[in-house]
Amino acid sequence: MKYRWLVNIVRILIVTFILLLAFWLIYGQDWYDNYKNSHKPVGDHAPISLSTWVVDWDFDASTEDMKQLYNKWSSIQLFLGYFDEQDQIIWNDDLQALITKTRAQLSTDKQESTTPLYLTIVNDIVKQDGSSVQKDEGLVERIIATPESQYTYIEHLIRLVQDNNLDGLEMDFENISSEKWPQLVAFYEMLYRRLASENIPLRIVLEPKVDFAQLEFPDGPQYVVMAYNLYGFHSDAGPKADRSFLGKLTARMESIPGDATVAIATGGFDWDQNGLAKALTEEEATQLLLSATSGTVRRDEASGAQTFNYADDQGNNHTVWFADAETLRYWIEIIQQRGYSSIAIWRMGNISDQSLTMLKEL
Template sequence: MFLTASLLILFIGAAVCMDELVGPSKEEGQTSELSAWLADWQWQTGLENLDAIKGSLTSLQMFAAYFDQTDSLYFTDSFHEALPEVLKLYEHSGLDHVYLTVVNDQFQPSGESVQKDPALITRLMGTVESRRKHADELIAAVEQYGFGGIELDYERVADEDWDNLLLFFSDLYPRLQEKGKSLRIVLETRAKIEELKLPEGPDYVMMAYNLYGSHSGPGPKADHAFIKELTSRMGSLPGQPYIAFSVGGFDWQEGGKAKALTEVQASILAKQTGSTIRRDEASGSVYFDYTAEDQVKHTVWYADEETLSQWIEVAGQAGYGKVAIWRLGEMQRSSLDLLKQHLK
């Protein structure tokens, strides 16, 4: 009897150690899910991509709600053009939800916009009354336009505003639930998620991009080490969070600014310039150099289907199989096929 018990203890100990080595199993981690964003300014080609992978996505996020100069929700003409087509495709897509994504970009009467404005969040979250008014407007919008829920993409939040924002999340979630609506919350990599007491209930989405971009010199939007570092932090998030990857890339002009490119645009540019495409081992991204007609040198980095495959695999090895893609529109067929295989 003593020998049997000892062997049992040894077996359990070995199983625990092995589990620590291999990380979370599929049963303990996330069930694979795939969601994607559709931006109002690129809805036509976005819908073409959506149609190519319908049946594979579990949800779609329509990135289309901003703010006007009075801190009220603002929708572009493109949104009103796209919405009927999006909802029409939704009926035959197999999607669980179509969310309305709200971002803290503010449009001025001149037509110019202030992107990711932290002062806007300060005003919206400042008082009980301002939070209630904002929640009322969000709920009215999802009901008016027929969305299944709200996704909040509030970025560059000031440290002193987080307590009020957390109160807002906690108040908004049950109100949406009463209406049969859902809440998703997008988090920047800079958010101090280990210190924030995020409420249970909403779905959380961690952005795994912007490692390099318009704010930096040339490089990949994400690499393996960056993804591993993020997934090591995501254990502090409630529920089963999504990890978001960004497709496309950037064209850096020597001594100038970076220009965003879709995957299709980057691929065409490489062919037009006769460039040699190379793959970065640390990120899986592809890159190439070329000299423009004005003799200015350029460097392009972007993600293709192999890049996405590697990013998804690295996240999956850490136990995170719920993936969000920023964004649909001018993705190559090979990348779309890769996403379709993600759920198989």
């Protein structure tokens, strides 16, 4: 065969093309997203604006951490707004007392705090027996079912904010199916316009799984995107966020109007040998670190998180991943590189002095 060498070259080229095409189909988009996000011009970063949440189930620890940065917060979100089994927002004197205590913690002997306090409303149902249903989509469906139901809830929310001398409202409705989101966005727009007429600002929390580009979010509210739970209760062991996750998420956030806030999470998770996960605060994880199996402690390069293994008193093996001060700083730097300067910290409570000091220095 006089031209066999040419035939062989053609075959090699064809096989190479097929392999490159397969590689691109499998990995190409991820590679391109990472390249694009890691080569954005950085320039001078805008000053960081910090907000955070105080939670009712860990109130004393939350406010103790919060007051360490009492004059640094752009706003404090009070995670207090749940619903009962009749779809009514639960409110009582105890919750009013928590608002008063929060204001007192933020103030000094010489100056009363001017930090805005927001009420966070979440679609959790707390039953009379003390049990709860978290992130209930059916509750949201009933709230937005008709113009009349929407009006009723909007007016009630306004009264709650005004009667308790609060400065703003935050809506944190999660676990919403994609087909319900357009109707929920319409509700948020109605809520925003009514709040604006009373000079009450609105924050809206969005899960990372929401398809931002497919929704027409109204201008005006402050949007807060949860940049965490990459790994957690739903998965095997791993960090709450890493560079790739943050890069892809912030790239998708470009379709959200205004300067969105990026929320990062403190603490971490402990997975047992059966794969069951338990949430940990940073201080809880640090205590477990003292019993880490020799040679297993390391800092993950992709996420900046600490991870280690340990055996409990019954000899069961565990894997822990958690965020410390270095992790939080790493995530914030990545977010800054993507052009975002508004950071929310989920949440205060049992955070190390090192992490609180790092946040102060921002």
